[in-house]
Amino acid sequence: MTPQPNPQVGAAVKAADRAHVFHSWSAQELIDPPAIAGAEGAYFWDYDGNRYLDFTSGLVYTNIGYQHPKVVAAIQEQAATMTTFAPAFAVEARSEAARLIAERTPGDLDKIFFTNAGADAVEHATRMARLHTGRPKVLSAYRSYHGGTHQAINLTGDPRRWASDTGAAGVVRFWAPFLYRSRFYAETEQQECERALQHLEDTIVFEGPQTVAAIILETVPGTAGIMVPPPGYLAGVRALCDKYGIVFILDEVMAGFGRTGEWFAADLFDVTPDLLTFAKGVNSGYVPLGGVAISRKIAETFAERPYPGGLTYSGHPLACAAAVATINVMAEEGVVEHAANLGACVIEPGLRELAERHPSVGEVRGVGMFWALELVRNRETREPLVPYNATGDANAPMAAFGAAAKKNGLWPFINMNRTHVVPACTITETEAKEGLAALDAALSAADEHTV
The missing domain is CATH 3.90.1150.10 (Aspartate Aminotransferase, domain 1)
Known part of the structure; x- marks a missing residue:
C-alpha cells in the first residue's frame, strides 16, 4: 500500500x-x-x-506482520458471534486456542492458563511455582526482562527494574552465560556453559535449595541482547532443577511462536520446562493475549485445590480467535x-x-x-x-x-x-x-x- x-x-x-x-x-x-x-x-x-x-x-x-487478512477476518467474525464472555465458561475460541497451543508446546505442557500479556503470565507462573513447592524464592538472571508488573519487574535484570525494586520480593539473581562479555573468564562456549552452571548451582546451595521455588530464564533472552545459550546450558539448568526439586520456568514471551525458527525456542535445545510463559507472537499482538503452559505435575497440584488466581479477561474470545487464526496461518503458510x-x-x-x-x-x-x-x-x-x-x-x-x-x-x-x-x-x-x-x-x- x-x-x-x-x-x-x-x-x-x-x-x-x-x-x-x-x-x-x-x-x-x-x-x-x-x-x-x-x-x-x-x-x-x-x-x-x-x-x-x-x-x-x-x-x-x-x-x-501487520493486518494479515485472515486474522483480521477471524477477529471480525468472532466479534459478530460472541464479543466477550466470562472466563469460568467453556467457549469455542478459548478451547480451540488452548488446544492448538498445547499441540505445539514441548513435553506434557498441555494445560493452558490464559492471561492478558506476558508480564501477568510471569506473575502467575511464579505464583504457581511457589504454591506447588511451598518455597519462597525465585532465581532470575541479570541480563533479562520479564515484564513491568510488580513481581515481573522485580524478576527483571535490566535497569528498568531499579526504580521499582523492593529488594524484598523473594528474588535472587545470578549470571547466565554470555561468552562475548563473560563473567566467568571463559574462552570457549564449553567453558562458559560449565562455569555458568557451576555458578548457578553454587547460588542454589548458598541460598538453600529448600527455599528455592523456581528458576526463570528467557529461553533466548530478548531485550537484554539475544544471547543464544551455549549447547548444554538449558539441559544443565533442567538437571539442577530436577536435582533440587525446583520448578523450571522458561519465558518464551518474545522467543516463542516462530521467532527462533521453531514454534518454541525450547525446541532448539530439546528441553522441557515445568512452566512456559507466552504472549506476543501467539496472535501477532492483534489483541492482547498471554498465558502459561503448565506441566502435568504442576497441574495436579490444583486438581482438587483451587488455584488462587484469575483475570476478568482470561481467554478473551476476541484474543483467542486471533490466536487460532494466527496459529493456523503460521501452519498453512x-x-x-x-x-x-x-x-x-x-x-x-x-x-x-x-x-x-x-x-x-x-x-x-x-x-x-x-x-x-x-x-x-x-x-x-x-x-x-x-x-x-x-x-x-x-x-x-x-x-x-x-x-x-x-x-x-x-x-x-x-x-x-x-x-x-x-x-x-x-x-x-x-x-x-x-x-x-x-x-x-x-x-x-x-x-x-x-x-
Whole structure:
C-alpha cells in the first residue's frame, strides 16, 4: 500500500496524544511520538507519507506482520458471534486456542492458563511455582526482562527494574552465560556453559535449595541482547532443577511462536520446562493475549485445590480467535520454516558481511528472525559504543545510528549499545535485503564513533 500524506490529521492525532496519553518508560515532556497512519505486512507509515520497514515488528510481536487478512477476518467474525464472555465458561475460541497451543508446546505442557500479556503470565507462573513447592524464592538472571508488573519487574535484570525494586520480593539473581562479555573468564562456549552452571548451582546451595521455588530464564533472552545459550546450558539448568526439586520456568514471551525458527525456542535445545510463559507472537499482538503452559505435575497440584488466581479477561474470545487464526496461518503458510530458512540463508550471512565492513560491529548473534548486533567503540577491547544504560549526550552515537536508519526508511530496534534485527517472520527475501542495505548505511554513522 502506498501511504497518502495527510499532515492535518496527523497533527490532530499528535496533539491529542500529547495532551492526554501517558507513555510507558518515558519522561513525558522529552518524547516526540510519531503519529502512525497505517501498517501492512512488514511496513508502517506516518501521516507525512514516510514509510518504514519495521525491523522491530512492533515490540517483537507482529510475527505474521501487520493486518494479515485472515486474522483480521477471524477477529471480525468472532466479534459478530460472541464479543466477550466470562472466563469460568467453556467457549469455542478459548478451547480451540488452548488446544492448538498445547499441540505445539514441548513435553506434557498441555494445560493452558490464559492471561492478558506476558508480564501477568510471569506473575502467575511464579505464583504457581511457589504454591506447588511451598518455597519462597525465585532465581532470575541479570541480563533479562520479564515484564513491568510488580513481581515481573522485580524478576527483571535490566535497569528498568531499579526504580521499582523492593529488594524484598523473594528474588535472587545470578549470571547466565554470555561468552562475548563473560563473567566467568571463559574462552570457549564449553567453558562458559560449565562455569555458568557451576555458578548457578553454587547460588542454589548458598541460598538453600529448600527455599528455592523456581528458576526463570528467557529461553533466548530478548531485550537484554539475544544471547543464544551455549549447547548444554538449558539441559544443565533442567538437571539442577530436577536435582533440587525446583520448578523450571522458561519465558518464551518474545522467543516463542516462530521467532527462533521453531514454534518454541525450547525446541532448539530439546528441553522441557515445568512452566512456559507466552504472549506476543501467539496472535501477532492483534489483541492482547498471554498465558502459561503448565506441566502435568504442576497441574495436579490444583486438581482438587483451587488455584488462587484469575483475570476478568482470561481467554478473551476476541484474543483467542486471533490466536487460532494466527496459529493456523503460521501452519498453512510455513511461517516457522520460513523464519528458520530466511534467518540462516539471508539474515545471518548478511549481518556477518556487514560486520566485516563496519568496525562498530563487535559481535553478530542470533537465530531465525531473532538477531542482535553488539556495537562497540573498539573491537579489541570490546568497549560498548555507549556506556551501560546511557542517556543524553552519552547516548549520542546510538542516537546518530538510529536517525541514519530512519532516514533510510528503516525503523530500528535499539537497546543500549545494540541494534536488534527482529522483523516480521513473514518478511520476504527482497524486504530483508532492503533492510540490510539500510542497516549498512546507518552503521556508517556508528563507525564514526569507533577508535
